[in-house]
Amino acid sequence: MKVATWNVNSLRVRLPQVLAWLAQEQPDVLALQETKVTDDAFPAVPLQALGYDTLYSGEPSYNGVALLSRRPPTEVQIGIPGFADPQRRCIAASYAASDLPGGSLRVVNLYVPNGQSVGSERYAYKLHWLSRLNDWLRTELSERPSLLVLGDYNIAPDDRDVHDPIAWKDHIAVSVPERLAFCGLLDLGLTDAFRLFEPLAGHFSWWDYRTDAFRRNLGLRIDHILVSQPLVGGCIACHIDRAPRKAVRPSDHAPVVVEIAVPATNQTIDSTPLT
């Protein structure tokens, strides 16, 4: 299974790029953030025409998340249970996958608050939001063996994920309390899929629109795919697709993609007869 996350910074503006990327990459699930579109205006028809089911939770101007999938969703959850948050930042669903532990893949799609600046009201909201997320994911992990928690975390987990760690020290997305909150998610039993394959610095998922930051590779790695322990062994690849960031009028984020082998795939490879 191929699952991806992409902060599109307005789905209405980026729809042609999303449609082209879906047609080319054929992910089983694509999680979108910053759709910036209300539910009544969500462009479901062209996405369905490509064979994707749609789930979405939006609001005017800001935030908004969606899940696009080639198989039908079940057990849909909008928002963090028990957390009355008016901002549309979380949507989750399950997808049948008989070869995976538990028989289905659970996908939790997040748009973690930006936080604006360390010490601000929005920063306090970000940390509170992450705390409520942590509480909920503890329950999810106990009930869903095959769990993916992906999206725009707005946190660069360590200095390898920051183009200039000295300049960014203690700034938003990099501050110690934010990184501790991210570690708190890993401590629940989640693993950063990207770091299963790439140990080096300099790989980013976001670049500022200003100052030619993408061409100079001045970015942050803040979009992540976390996987539960039963899925770790099945992860066969995780990469950041920089191609859409080179488009005309791109999003400032690039998609992150994970590929998960189901046991049947391994068996097929292992049983290939020698010639």
Add this chain to the structure above:
DNA sequence: ATGACGGAAGTTTTCCGA
């Protein structure tokens, strides 16, 4: 220290992003 770019709302300017 500030702004630089881009989207949205909505009307010429402001808020927000990271």
